[in-house]
Amino acid sequence: MTDEKPPARSIRARVRAEMTEEIKQVALGHLARDGSALSLRAVARDMGMVSSAIYRYFPSRDELLTALIIDAYESLGETAETADRDADRQDAYLARWFSVGHAIRRWALARPAEYALIYGSPIPGYSAPVDTVAPATRTLAAMARCVADAEAAGKVKEPDSAIALPPTENADYAAELRAVASALGFAEDSKVIERFLSAVTHVFGAVNFEVFGRLNNAIDQRGEWFDRQLRLLATTMGINPQQ
Amino acid sequence: MTDEKPPARSIRARVRAEMTEEIKQVALGHLARDGSALSLRAVARDMGMVSSAIYRYFPSRDELLTALIIDAYESLGETAETADRDADRQDAYLARWFSVGHAIRRWALARPAEYALIYGSPIPGYSAPVDTVAPATRTLAAMARCVADAEAAGKVKEPDSAIALPPTENADYAAELRAVASALGFAEDSKVIERFLSAVTHVFGAVNFEVFGRLNNAIDQRGEWFDRQLRLLATTMGINPQQ
């Protein structure tokens, strides 16, 4: 009743933004609760609107899905970036790696529906448009930064010859590695890029296992389990404590 | 027309078995084509039956799903076992590990719908019954055998101290590791069990990335990519060539 007066035309715009946000929240709630497929009608019902009203905000069900997916990527990406920043004491590359890794896991456990949306199996009848690819790389980039910074600072130890992989003999693959390296902020001839990609694969494999219940009846000490995966990956990459 | 005569009552039984099998095949085809959710009516249509006829073979949609899931686990499990057996030359632990790993990948790429069924995100509105847990461990057990045999034969090199993880201080977690170790045929005090579990996590992470399209626009040389993941995991576990 005693609001400050709004800048004229924005009152409708603001309500619109709030509604759009609420629709997305309700949709996420639905995905989370029933694990159900997303239904516009169900969302409308939950919001106390008639189903056709949703079309004022999203032109179709797939566009709503796309919005949710983009939001999820952005949210996870931001979480990862924040975790990195919070741990970003000078030279503390290992701490940054842990911070980012654990943040990703925590985000996924807290929001399994959103996680499944972006790292689970593809959604039946839906194919992600291009708009999703940029946000998708944000998390990857945050993980990369910890390792690329460490390498740039000369703090990545090369694996000793007993466990070193011989360089690939596949020139195309080598070229792809170089391209990915520079896209992620590594030096083109980064020695660690391949192990970094492996580490990323492993991290999401581990989160998948935990979130999708593949650890049930086997590992209950999941925090410890995950932490030790991260440790192992750090040493595999050659990022060591207090070096 | 010139068949050998069937053992009396089994003609109906045999047709029944064939129909059951065909229903499952058609259902898989549907999952693969549309990536769609499984629909009894669609399956019936494809088989030229009326939808209610399916109920002579499966009491409900979920039971059909369960059958598909069990079949998928068994099929992948058998693939892994066969790959192990084929590579099972004396002492060739590394060859066995590669053989099993590549076989898992090939199976997943050839049958992405079935792979998604068992290693993708949980299916909306469906919760897997207990009958699925035994078949689920078959693949894991096959992977385990390569490594457990190597360890039993003294052919697993312990990581040198620079990259060794200190033992966990979490007693519960340690106990869980021991339990998993003996369930999978490792010695209770196996030194490699933890790295083995990491390797499994990583392998399925890698297959997930490839099957679910997370490698698109980044890595095209996927055979090489996967092969090198396996190599890296082998050295991480301490399984070395010609040792």
Place this chain on the structure above:
DNA sequence: TGTACATCAGTGAACGCGCGTTCACTGATGTAC
């Protein structure tokens, strides 16, 4: 070997439901003069 009965696969209609999307509409909010 032939007949009487039981089992079973498949039919076709129906139940009750939910879905995405469209369309013409009402009434409230914003804009231009």
Place this chain on the structure above:
DNA sequence: TGTACATCAGTGAACGCGCGTTCACTGATGTAC
């Protein structure tokens, strides 16, 4: 400051569709005597 018009959010009915499941039925296959 007041009026005329344009924009927009939300309604309610409808379209056409697909779904899982049930039920009483027909006719063919198997079984017992």
